[in-house]
Structures are given as structure tokens and as C-alpha cells.
Amino acid sequence: MRIPLLKTRFGNSHSRAFRALLRARASPLFPVVVGALSILSAASGLYPFGPVIIAAVVIAPEQWRKSLVFAVLGAAIGALVLAIAFHSVGPRLLTTMFPGMEQTAEWKQYAEWAARYGWFALAALAALPAPQMPALVLSTLSHMSYVGIATAILLGKLVKYSVYVCASLAGVYSLRESSAEAGIARSTSRRL
Numbered sequence: 001m002r003i004p005l006l007k008t009r010f011g012n013s014h015s016r017a018f019r020a021l022l023r024a025r026a027s028p029l030f031p032v033v034v035g036a037l038s039i040l041s042a043a044s045g046l047y048p049f050g051p052v053i054i055a056a057v058v059i060a061p062e063q064w065r066k067s068l069v070f071a072v073l074g075a076a077i078g079a080l081v082l083a084i085a086f087h088s089v090g091p092r093l094l095t096t097m098f099p100g101m102e103q104t105a106e107w108k109q110y111a112e113w114a115a116r117y118g119w120f121a122l123a124a125l126a127a128l129p130a131p132q133m134p135a136l137v138l139s140t141l142s143h144m145s146y147v148g149i150a151t152a153i154l155l156g157k158l159v160k161y162s163v164y165v166c167a168s169l170a171g172v173y174s175l176r177e178s179s180a181e182a183g184i185a186r187s188t189s190r191r192l
Helices: 016-026 030-044 050-059 061-089 091-097 105-117 119-127 133-141 146-182
Strands: none
Touching: 016 030, 016 050, 030 050, 030 061, 050 061, 050 146, 061 091, 061 133, 061 146, 091 133, 105 119, 105 133, 119 133, 119 146, 133 146
């Protein structure tokens, strides 16, 4: 695969970081790294995963299918890790990680939804661009089965990340079209 050389206002595109990024995007392990970042995000809540999947698709659009699959599976695995941790330790972990969370209006709303709709509520919340942690914790503390939690997260994240991937691919295609119209050299990567 030939990648065009671009001269940017930041200098030559042959910087070490740029070359490393280009090597990584062609690697068969790229989607695995996306999945690992998804596990870390879902298990810890340290960062939102949406920007990561968007960047992954923009960096390696030819690997979007694998990146999507690994991201969704990673989110389900990370949610299960967190659910097992909360189930094992119980409410002590909740008060340690999130002091005062059970007094918030969101917590009460999630509790009502979890009681009324079960894993459907968790799937819907996983599909929304909102933190899933309170809903996941409530689902675990209300003794929802691990299979139910994994299924809900899997379905919700599949919907959410599919929307992100489609929007990212639309942006990539749009940029490719406009660069072709402007006569700018483009990558000769294989068709998506």
C-alpha cells in the first residue's frame, strides 16, 4: 500500500510518530488494540470510548469492521469485569469509587428504569451517549445475571458504535471525494 507524502505546516510527514501511526494502521493487531482500549474504558470509566472508535475508523478505515467487532466485544467484556467486581465487593466499592452517587437524581432514575425494564433499560442506556456506569452498577447490585448484562451491553454498544462508525466513514469518504475533486494525491488503499 502506498501512502502519499504530505507536507504540513508542522513539518515533514515522515516524523517518527507519523510513521508509527501508519505502521499501526496496517497491522492486523490494530483492531485488537481498539478492543483492549474498549475493555479498559468499560471496566474503569476513565474515559469515554466514542472518540477512540471514531479515531480508529479515521486512522484505519479499511479495518472498520474488525474495529467495530472488537470494540463491541471489548465493551461487553469490560462491563462484565466491572459487574463481577461490584458483585464481589458490593456497595463498599460503589461508595469508594463514587461517593454520594446513590443520592443523585440520575441514580434514582436509573434505579426506577432498572426495576421497571430490566436489561432493556441497560441496553438502551448503553446505546445512548451517556455514562453507563450507574446503570451497570445498579444492574449488578439488583442481581441481574451476567448473561443479561453482557447481552444488554453488547446490543446497546453495537447500536451506538455502529452509528459512530457510519458517521466516521461518511466523513472519510467525503474527504476522499473532495480531495479527489481538488486534485490532491490520495492513498491507494483498497476499497472499504
